[in-house]
Amino acid sequence: MPLFEIRDLVTAFHTTDGRVPAVDGVSLSIDRGRTLGLVGESGCGKSVTAMSILRLVAAPGRIETGSILLDSPAGPVDLVTLPDSDLRRVRGGRIGMIFQEPMTSLNPVFTVGDQIAEAVLLHRACSRGAARARALEMLRLVRLADPEQRLDEYPHQLSGGMRQRVMIAMALACEPDLVVADEPTTALDVTIQAQILDLLGDLRRRLGTAILLITHDLGVVAETCDEVAVMYAGRIVERAPADVLFARPLHPYTIGLLAARPDPDAAGRAPLRTIPGMVPAPQRFPVGCRFHPRCGHARAAATPEGPACEAPAPELLEVEPGHFVRCHYAERLGEPHPAAVEVRFA
Amino acid sequence: MATYLLRRLLLGCVTLVAITVVVYGLARSMPGNPLTAQLGEDPSRKVSAADYERMQRAYGLDRSWPEGYLQWAGNLLRGDLGRSITRKQPVTTLIGERLGPTLLVSGTAFLLIWMLAIPLGLYASARAGTVDERGVSLVLYALYSFPTFVAALLLQIVFSVWSKGTAWELPLFGMTSLPPDAPLAARIVDVARHMILPVVCQTYVSLAYDTRFIRATMAEAVRQDYIRTARAKGAGPWRVLVRHAFRNTLIPLVTLLGLSLPALVGGSIIIEQIFTWPGMGRLFFESIRERDYPTIMGLTLMFSVLTLLGQLLADLLYSAVDPRVSVE
Amino acid sequence: MAAVDGFWGQAWRRYRRRPLAMAALLFVVGLAAVAVLAPAIAGTKPVVCRYKGRLYAPCLAYFDRRLEPAIFAKDKFRGSYPRNLAAKDPQSWAIWPLVFQDPYRAVRADEWPGRPENPAMDKGVPSRAHPFGTDQAGVDVFAKMVHGTTVALLVGFVSMGIAGTIGIVVGALGGYCGGWVDALTSRITEIVMCVPTLVLILAIMAIIEKPTIWHTMAIIGFTGWTGIARLTRGEFLRLKGAEYVTAARAAGAGPVRIMLRHILPNALAPILVPITFGIAAAILVESGLSFLGFGSPPPTASWGSILNGARSNLGMWWLVVFPGVAIFLTVLAYNLVGEGLQEATDPRLREARK
Ligand SMILES: Nc1ncnc2c1ncn2[C@@H]1O[C@H](COP(=O)(O)OP(=O)(O)OP(=O)(O)O)[C@@H](O)[C@H]1O
Numbered sequence A: 001m002p003l004f005e006i007r008d009l010v011t012a013f014h015t016t017d018g019r020v021p022a023v024d025g026v027s028l029s030i031d032r033g034r035t036l037g038l039v040g041e042s043g044c045g046k047s048v049t050a051m052s053i054l055r056l057v058a059a060p061g062r063i064e065t066g067s068i069l070l071d072s073p074a075g076p077v078d079l080v081t082l083p084d085s086d087l088r089r090v091r092g093g094r095i096g097m098i099f100q101e102p103m104t105s106l107n108p109v110f111t112v113g114d115q116i117a118e119a120v121l122l123h124r125a126c127s128r129g130a131a132r133a134r135a136l137e138m139l140r141l142v143r144l145a146d147p148e149q150r151l152d153e154y155p156h157q158l159s160g161g162m163r164q165r166v167m168i169a170m171a172l173a174c175e176p177d178l179v180v181a182d183e184p185t186t187a188l189d190v191t192i193q194a195q196i197l198d199l200l201g202d203l204r205r206r207l208g209t210a211i212l213l214i215t216h217d218l219g220v221v222a223e224t225c226d227e228v229a230v231m232y233a234g235r236i237v238e239r240a241p242a243d244v245l246f247a248r249p250l251h252p253y254t255i256g257l258l259a260a261r262p263d264p265d266a267a268g269r270a271p272l273r274t275i276p277g278m279v280p281a282p283q284r285f286p287v288g289c290r291f292h293p294r295c296g297h298a299r300a301a302a303t304p305e306g307p308a309c310e311a312p313a314p315e316l317l318e319v320e321p322g323h324f325v326r327c328h329y330a331e332r333l334g335e336p337h338p339a340a341v342e343v344r345f346a
Numbered sequence B: 001m002a003t004y005l006l007r008r009l010l011l012g013c014v015t016l017v018a019i020t021v022v023v024y025g026l027a028r029s030m031p032g033n034p035l036t037a038q039l040g041e042d043p044s045r046k047v048s049a050a051d052y053e054r055m056q057r058a059y060g061l062d063r064s065w066p067e068g069y070l071q072w073a074g075n076l077l078r079g080d081l082g083r084s085i086t087r088k089q090p091v092t093t094l095i096g097e098r099l100g101p102t103l104l105v106s107g108t109a110f111l112l113i114w115m116l117a118i119p120l121g122l123y124a125s126a127r128a129g130t131v132d133e134r135g136v137s138l139v140l141y142a143l144y145s146f147p148t149f150v151a152a153l154l155l156q157i158v159f160s161v162w163s164k165g166t167a168w169e170l171p172l173f174g175m176t177s178l179p180p181d182a183p184l185a186a187r188i189v190d191v192a193r194h195m196i197l198p199v200v201c202q203t204y205v206s207l208a209y210d211t212r213f214i215r216a217t218m219a220e221a222v223r224q225d226y227i228r229t230a231r232a233k234g235a236g237p238w239r240v241l242v243r244h245a246f247r248n249t250l251i252p253l254v255t256l257l258g259l260s261l262p263a264l265v266g267g268s269i270i271i272e273q274i275f276t277w278p279g280m281g282r283l284f285f286e287s288i289r290e291r292d293y294p295t296i297m298g299l300t301l302m303f304s305v306l307t308l309l310g311q312l313l314a315d316l317l318y319s320a321v322d323p324r325v326s327v328e
Numbered sequence C: 001m002a003a004v005d006g007f008w009g010q011a012w013r014r015y016r017r018r019p020l021a022m023a024a025l026l027f028v029v030g031l032a033a034v035a036v037l038a039p040a041i042a043g044t045k046p047v048v049c050r051y052k053g054r055l056y057a058p059c060l061a062y063f064d065r066r067l068e069p070a071i072f073a074k075d076k077f078r079g080s081y082p083r084n085l086a087a088k089d090p091q092s093w094a095i096w097p098l099v100f101q102d103p104y105r106a107v108r109a110d111e112w113p114g115r116p117e118n119p120a121m122d123k124g125v126p127s128r129a130h131p132f133g134t135d136q137a138g139v140d141v142f143a144k145m146v147h148g149t150t151v152a153l154l155v156g157f158v159s160m161g162i163a164g165t166i167g168i169v170v171g172a173l174g175g176y177c178g179g180w181v182d183a184l185t186s187r188i189t190e191i192v193m194c195v196p197t198l199v200l201i202l203a204i205m206a207i208i209e210k211p212t213i214w215h216t217m218a219i220i221g222f223t224g225w226t227g228i229a230r231l232t233r234g235e236f237l238r239l240k241g242a243e244y245v246t247a248a249r250a251a252g253a254g255p256v257r258i259m260l261r262h263i264l265p266n267a268l269a270p271i272l273v274p275i276t277f278g279i280a281a282a283i284l285v286e287s288g289l290s291f292l293g294f295g296s297p298p299p300t301a302s303w304g305s306i307l308n309g310a311r312s313n314l315g316m317w318w319l320v321v322f323p324g325v326a327i328f329l330t331v332l333a334y335n336l337v338g339e340g341l342q343e344a345t346d347p348r349l350r351e352a353r354k
């Protein structure tokens, strides 16, 4: 069994406008020490998936069905049904979490050292002094300058990049088996982004931690991930080992995403490609394939009876070993259809 | 820090001068004087014309009010708050006498308020959205809107008039009904019984207000990202609520604390008036009615100094609980 | 920036979803109706009557003495209509208020044919004839309370109208102009805050020779603006740097125009909230003053002055319970309206709900 596995997770918000299924049947798995990249456009449900893992989704959100399995010495445990007290031992202990917003995710009234030490004290029977020593060690590990001095500083005295390092130190303080990093670099500027990603990769190699790296940046995925899952409108639409996905993307959405990447080689000259249309809001997911209103194939494949894409919803099919695609035309898709990607001048 | 305090002190002095000028002018413009104002039933407070003459000269009341103010301020700088005209005592002695009873009631109320408001506020936040929390919130809201003087009268009716002769009967007025030579234990019990109704009246409104305040700031705090971080670390619900959220609500709370300083020492005019409690609020009320200028001014000065001190205290505490803020 | 009416329309939709806030709003509307219709609900003057061939509405005299038709004074009615009308013009007819009771005096024996004199002192326990009882002088408490509604409502609106105007002007100047203007307005605000309000009010009430209810309202307004000023200052400080303000300035708009047309509409929602809470507080202050005997002098019918009568006669519980509950409910209603408004216009709460 893999270290960690999500099966058919459905998380919905019950708002005054009705049920909003932000995550609608997501499945993925991560092996020990591996990195899985979860990519998708803004609003497709990545953060909600991440929050669901540690049951941090706030009301009116609720995990409705599915299981989240974490391999343990006594066999896999399901985090969805785990009693609160046991779940608390997993939070921060076996699964660490890094959030999107380093500026607001640290408590402003405690020193950095206290906040890391708290994570240690919550999971290990040790003295305050030992916890503090561990905090210092972690700050060194995440390569924060002047760690002794920073230990007694407050979050507002640190820059965004430094705060994200503190968050990473906190998430890794108890040597978790898995770190969920929800867009850890989105709020940071580019040079800092690269440093943080380097740091994460380095720590993974040294500590053997598995990482679920959430991002909307395919470049980041290409550099750091072993495997990639592409998410669209609350569902995984394609999953494959990273090299396979980049070499042979199959789902029209993935193809669009890849084409939308700015190409460093064709600096400036080439037009930037974008996927036409927008991610639908969860209240208005299309029936059938959720991507079909934006998909060139669906338009090209339209028959007098209407495209097959409108119903029923496609399943996630394994088209080659380890490569899953959710598309009715998965087998026939080899090359990007000429109409699949519209070209725009950005 | 020292320059900050010095600046605050100077600004405070400017404010104090302005306030005392305004109140002195108002007081002197009130029609009548201590001779003509009706002084109630107490014959010892009748001012003789000779007494009044002497006082008038001492405080410049025979001159225009700006001159009178200067004289009052001059005396103040020499450390002399003057003597009450109608009570024939130094104003400082008078305030000293009234301070104890007021502190007894408002101090007790103050302790009760904070001892109850914090757990109640935390309880309400912990159980946010449940039926019992909504019930508690609604009751608190109703209490907050309930006028003190109505509550005081109702309590007097229930515990003094309707309970006459039963074990529930509580004294209606004053601070004690025993002679000063009664045994100490009996006097303590007696004063405690007299205190109950005023304390209840002074407690409930602030209790309701503060609890709602804590509840509201907590609701704000638990929405913050760092709460999610704390939960992701594995902190339990109470730890999240008390250590992480409540610690942050202390920041607005100390402001509230500082601003309640003048009320703590000044007492409540209405409550002391209803229960004829011999405290500061009542002294203030009576001195206005009696046109007892030195007492009015002494009390005004005290209130203003306390208000300014309370604000300073709030700002200092603020920088103590919020690491992001430092006094310039 | 959303259009202003769109914003208020949305706020209203959110407000309507809160049953308690809606109930409170309806209560306030009901009170206003009672205040307007007071002379037709309780009084001793006909709502409409025909006398010597002409129609009159003597009940308007309850709003202003001068509105009492002169003919009744000339004919020596002396305020007692039922018998005089019949005696002096047999052809006359009249529509009477629902309850024949006067808020300012006790109804005399047989003033209404067959009715006994109003009971006074502790005989005035609530009864069928006087559901809320009568006070020491035998005046019907229900009639007093119905007419006191006007005072309660006026106090809230007039004093907060004054306080709101002063607070917004002072706060806007301080926040927008900054510099020495801000220093000055902040100091003035601080001074007014430091003087104990009740003392200020008591002193001013003593200075005014013949205080009326309007004086009370004015004084409450002139002392109660500090909170509004501070909030307005903060809002103006915040919005001063907003892009659309810069754009307006670049387009050549003058400071007054920018403050009134560009900043104020956007700052209004948060400022309205303390004003609503201020209405509740003003009602409390006025009834507290009347209760201490410092409010508007008789014959103004204020709920607080009914309570004042109970102080010396604690046995007359009905003098506490009925006006007390009326004050309580009104204050509660305004507080609930204020809270509803706050939640309906608070952008953060809005985002949280989506
Ligand atoms: N509290 C909430 N109430 C209602 N709907 C919500 C709530 N939180 C999230 N959603 C919905 O869930 C969907 C997914 O949101 P999520 O935050 O997971 O997006 P994301 O993929 O992380 O995007 P981003 O890249 O911007 O972080 C969104 O469409 C949003 O409308």
Ligand SMILES: [Mg+2]
Residues within 6 Å of the ligand: A046, A047, A048, A100, A182, A183
């Ligand atoms: Mg996200």
